[in-house]
Amino acid sequence: MIKLDKFVPYLYLLPALVFLLLVYIPIFQNIGDSLYN
Known part of the structure; x- marks a missing residue:
């Protein structure tokens, strides 16, 4: 199982x-x- 705790902050970011x-x-x-103008 991958620990979701490490990915939760990125889901908010x-x-x-x-x-x-x-x-x-x-x-x-x-x-x-x-x-440019």
């Missing part, structure tokens, strides 16, 4: 990482667009 990606990707795209 995954939604946070996805949320951060969804938030930061448009910001970086806007920064890139403003730099």
